[in-house]
Amino acid sequence: MAKDTTKETPLMQQYNAIKAKYPGALLLFRVGDFYETFGEDAIKTSQILGIVLTRRGTGPNGGALELAGFPHHSLDNYLSKLVRAGQRVAICDQLEDPKATKTIVKRGVTELVTPGVAYSDNILNQKSNNYLAAVYFDKGAIGVAFADISTGEFLVAQGDAEYIDKLLQGFKPTEVVFQKTRRKEFIEVFGDKFYTYHLDDWAFTNDYATEILTKHFEVTSLKGFGVDKLQSGIVAAGVVLHYLNETEHRNLKHISAISRLEQDKYVWLDRFTIRNLELVSSANENAVTLFEILDQTSTPMGARLLHKWIIMPLKELKPIEERLGMVAFLIKDESLLEEFLSHIKQIGDLERLISKVGLQKVGPRELCQLKKALYHIEAVKKIAEAANNPFLSVLADQLNPCLTIREKLERELQQDPPALLIKGNVIADGIDEELDRLRKIAFGGKDYLVEIQKREAAITGIPSLKVAFNNIFGYYLEVTHTHKDKVPADWIRKQTLVSAERYITPELKEYEEQILGAEEKIQHIEVRIYNELMYQVSAYIKQIQLNAFLIAQLDVLLCFAQLAIKNHYVRPQVTKDKTLDIKGGRHPVIEKRLPIGEEYITNDVFLDNDTQQIIIITGPNMSGKSAILRQTALIVLMAQMGCFVPAKAASIGLIDKIFTRVGASDNLSSGESTFMVEMNETASILNNISDRSLILLDEIGRGTSTYDGISIAWAIAEFLHQHPTAKPKTLFATHYHELNELANTMSRIRNFNVSIKEVSNKVIFLRKLIPGGSEHSFGIHVAKMAGMPPKLINRANEILKKLEIDRTEGQSIKDSIKKVQNQAYQLQMFAIDDPVLIKIRDTLNNLDVNILTPVEALLKLDEIQRIIKQ
Numbered sequence: 001m002a003k004d005t006t007k008e009t010p011l012m013q014q015y016n017a018i019k020a021k022y023p024g025a026l027l028l029f030r031v032g033d034f035y036e037t038f039g040e041d042a043i044k045t046s047q048i049l050g051i052v053l054t055r056r057g058t059g060p061n062g063g064a065l066e067l068a069g070f071p072h073h074s075l076d077n078y079l080s081k082l083v084r085a086g087q088r089v090a091i092c093d094q095l096e097d098p099k100a101t102k103t104i105v106k107r108g109v110t111e112l113v114t115p116g117v118a119y120s121d122n123i124l125n126q127k128s129n130n131y132l133a134a135v136y137f138d139k140g141a142i143g144v145a146f147a148d149i150s151t152g153e154f155l156v157a158q159g160d161a162e163y164i165d166k167l168l169q170g171f172k173p174t175e176v177v178f179q180k181t182r183r184k185e186f187i188e189v190f191g192d193k194f195y196t197y198h199l200d201d202w203a204f205t206n207d208y209a210t211e212i213l214t215k216h217f218e219v220t221s222l223k224g225f226g227v228d229k230l231q232s233g234i235v236a237a238g239v240v241l242h243y244l245n246e247t248e249h250r251n252l253k254h255i256s257a258i259s260r261l262e263q264d265k266y267v268w269l270d271r272f273t274i275r276n277l278e279l280v281s282s283a284n285e286n287a288v289t290l291f292e293i294l295d296q297t298s299t300p301m302g303a304r305l306l307h308k309w310i311i312m313p314l315k316e317l318k319p320i321e322e323r324l325g326m327v328a329f330l331i332k333d334e335s336l337l338e339e340f341l342s343h344i345k346q347i348g349d350l351e352r353l354i355s356k357v358g359l360q361k362v363g364p365r366e367l368c369q370l371k372k373a374l375y376h377i378e379a380v381k382k383i384a385e386a387a388n389n390p391f392l393s394v395l396a397d398q399l400n401p402c403l404t405i406r407e408k409l410e411r412e413l414q415q416d417p418p419a420l421l422i423k424g425n426v427i428a429d430g431i432d433e434e435l436d437r438l439r440k441i442a443f444g445g446k447d448y449l450v451e452i453q454k455r456e457a458a459i460t461g462i463p464s465l466k467v468a469f470n471n472i473f474g475y476y477l478e479v480t481h482t483h484k485d486k487v488p489a490d491w492i493r494k495q496t497l498v499s500a501e502r503y504i505t506p507e508l509k510e511y512e513e514q515i516l517g518a519e520e521k522i523q524h525i526e527v528r529i530y531n532e533l534m535y536q537v538s539a540y541i542k543q544i545q546l547n548a549f550l551i552a553q554l555d556v557l558l559c560f561a562q563l564a565i566k567n568h569y570v571r572p573q574v575t576k577d578k579t580l581d582i583k584g585g586r587h588p589v590i591e592k593r594l595p596i597g598e599e600y601i602t603n604d605v606f607l608d609n610d611t612q613q614i615i616i617i618t619g620p621n622m623s624g625k626s627a628i629l630r631q632t633a634l635i636v637l638m639a640q641m642g643c644f645v646p647a648k649a650a651s652i653g654l655i656d657k658i659f660t661r662v663g664a665s666d667n668l669s670s671g672e673s674t675f676m677v678e679m680n681e682t683a684s685i686l687n688n689i690s691d692r693s694l695i696l697l698d699e700i701g702r703g704t705s706t707y708d709g710i711s712i713a714w715a716i717a718e719f720l721h722q723h724p725t726a727k728p729k730t731l732f733a734t735h736y737h738e739l740n741e742l743a744n745t746m747s748r749i750r751n752f753n754v755s756i757k758e759v760s761n762k763v764i765f766l767r768k769l770i771p772g773g774s775e776h777s778f779g780i781h782v783a784k785m786a787g788m789p790p791k792l793i794n795r796a797n798e799i800l801k802k803l804e805i806d807r808t809e810g811q812s813i814k815d816s817i818k819k820v821q822n823q824a825y826q827l828q829m830f831a832i833d834d835p836v837l838i839k840i841r842d843t844l845n846n847l848d849v850n851i852l853t854p855v856e857a858l859l860k861l862d863e864i865q866r867i868i869k870q
């Protein structure tokens with residue numbers, strides 16, 4: 001049924017027409033000094049922002065229409081809350097001066113803010129990028145592009161699903177755009193954790209993408225960016241620009257280049273490694289990430305670059321050595337380091353600042369900060385020039401303090417301008433004659449009013465005569481009733497109050513007009529000059545972006561130098577051979593999180609391709625197996641990102657891929673990892689290994705029955721050892737001491753264990769990795785530590801011993817269990833009419849020991865303990 005629009009006010013008709021153009025978006029509709037929302041939008045807005053919801057008039061279904069609004073100056077604050085709540089927000093502004101029109105004011109959407117397309121400081125996290133991604137499912141490859149409009153970064157790549165998935169995991173875009181028809185596929189391949197938006201398929205064509213990209217960059221071909229061969233990637237990049245256009249972001253001068261993400265340059269970290277090593281984020285809220293430990297940067301752009309260096313460590317020796325050399329140089333000269341830091345700390349977020357110039361959303365205070373940043377860049381350039389270091393000389397050459405524009409900003413902006421242009425007093429005196437003249441009238445005029453007051457008081461003999469202002473009739477003279485007889489005849493009475501009368505005079509009116517007119521004109525002139533200034537600054541976007549990048553690099557290197565000094569890291573020897581030799585290695589995060597007084601126990605790890613390719617590490621739970629695995633990978637990663645490492649010494653033969661798999665039961669809490677998934681994932685490692693890979697396998701195979709688990713773990717170790725071409729270095733932590741047998745037949749597999757000491761029946765963790773396997777498993781020790789009743793522990797030890805004896809005598813586990821069950825003393829433990837004990841007995845009877853994993857056994861013990869406590 002067609003909507004009856006006759007009852008709608010012209011304002012609501014305008015609202016509905018605009019609303020229809022932005023389906024799925026929450027519309028903030030500017031009415032006077034307020035942003036209003038209506039209907040469903042109002043309900044959502046009031047809930048998210050906690051503001052009042054009112055009802056008025058008639059809505060589309062005859063009921064009252066919901067309304068919720070807030071003052072326009074609170075936009076920044078409220079907008080961030082709406083976007084963070086996952087809303088797409090269309091901002092509809094008044095496009096003409098309401099005073100200048102007699103009919104309804106023209107309105108239009110000036111910006112559509114979505115989670116992936118945001119630049120406001122309130123919405124963004126300073127230390128991480130905010131990427132919008134587009135994914136294009138092509139026949140041969142999947143294309144992906146990432147853009148951050150708050151920094152101007154624009155990246156493109158293409159590859160198979162696994163590679164694109166890895167990129168999405170690493171870059172963590174806040175919004176992903178893809179083809180409408182590929183929804184199912186997207187979720188299947190990349191999961192349902194991303195905030196997504198779908199576009200019609202027509203936007204995903206190579207011709208359209210090439211056209212939109214070449215037009216944006218004002219080039220005839222994309223060859224110059226080295227991306228022209230990435231057919232699918234280009235489509236994704238085109239979609240990014242198309243989407244920015246759709247969301248009314250057309251001032252994109254700061255997206256000044258597009259670059260290819262080169263797969264061959266960086267260490268391949270599979271997504272489990274990024275997650276499992278807790279590099280930049282963690283599923284556990286309380287966990288501290290490697291990023292948090294390493295982040296000693298002084299600028300937000302430095303922090304963002306560090307983030308990238310962590311997830312994209314290098315695999316070529318030369319650039320790694322360059323970074324390490326630079327860190328060593330800075331460590332040696334601490335006064336130079338301090339000097340650099342003192343300036344870098346003042347530079348602020350230059351990268352986002354200059355992006356705002358591109359978006360034409362930069363405020364006066366920010367332009368003032370730009371001026372300050374350029375001043376400090378000049379200082380950094382001078383220090384770098386004098387430092388006599390090849391890297392710093394190159395840096396000094398490239399840094400550009402942009403003197404012309406800095407001087408212009410210095411000259412034209414007030415010393416301490418307000419954050420918002422609209423507040424006025426932004427442009428300095430002496431820049432524009434008309435502005436100076438009007439300012440004299442506006443501000444000098446007020447002095448003149450005081451003079452009038454004094455003069456008239458003297459002439460009329462009214463000592464209490466006052467000049468004041470109100471919105472109704474402007475400037476007036478106020479006379480108390482006592483003196484009203486003295487008022488001259490030509491004064492015009494305007495208002496009578498209880499105790500006084502108010503008058504206006506022609507002279508007052510004339511001045512009033514001049515003052516008010518001047519203030520309005522001043523604003524116009526300031527806006528004009530400011531916009532010109534912003535436009536002139538925008539010609540320097542590329543240079544300033546380069547400055548920001550160079551400062552970010554220096555910032556991260558300074559951060560590495562500070563870390564090395566503070567945390568006693570050493571310079572790793574990174575080599576082209578295939579040996580990994582870590583002496584006295586530490587886990588950079590755990591060592592910082594130990595209780596006061598406890599010291600981190602260091603460990604040596606040696607792996608190579610010829611003698612010790614695979615290490616099987618056994619040891620009880622909590623002994624420190626995972627820590628050794630992870631610290632080894634973290635030390636390699638840190639070395640290859642150019643950072644010194646937590647060790648006494650480290651020689652790192654370049655690693656090109658790091659894989660991590662953690663047994664299913666470690667992920668039990670997240671409920672996502674089943675044994676099947678674990679096996680699938682492990683299979684993907686086996687298909688991708690290389691001669692320079694590092695593999696961490698932590699309790700692989702424990703998601704199934706003991707026998708299955710051992711068999712699979714065994715087969716994996718064998719496969720990695722016998723692989724015809726690749727000899728991936730592998731650390732294999734396991735509870736299954738049976739795997740120690742492997743070393744007897746496989747020459748490059750070695751057994752190690754994390755040592756413990758048993759003192760009067762207690763386990764003391766020594767946390768030292770020592771050669772040799774373990775004699776037995778340690779589950780019962782853990783049960784004891786967890787506080788299980790001694791009787792139960794004794795019984796568990798008895799059963800274990802029996803099972804072990806039977807097994808060496810060649811009996812099957814099944815027979816053996818039966819025997820244990822039949823033994824009379826089992827029931828003697830319990831007085832059988834006790835309901836608690838009956839419950840425990842039933843729980844035990846219902847167990848199928850054949851399919852019980854060690855962790856499940858522990859959980860059962862825990863259950864029994866709880867029954868007893870109840």
Ligand SMILES: Nc1ncnc2c1ncn2[C@@H]1O[C@H](COP(=O)(O)OP(=O)(O)OP(=O)(O)O)[C@@H](O)[C@H]1O
Nearest residue numbers: 590599600601602620621622623624625626627767
């Ligand atoms: N070398 C060390 N020095 C000091 N404390 C350590 C060390 N290694 C580990 N720890 C401490 O022991 C805890 C357990 O270590 P980790 O998780 O590595 O044990 P695990 O043997 O892998 O246990 P599980 O088999 O249960 O996974 C760590 O969280 C840490 O607090």
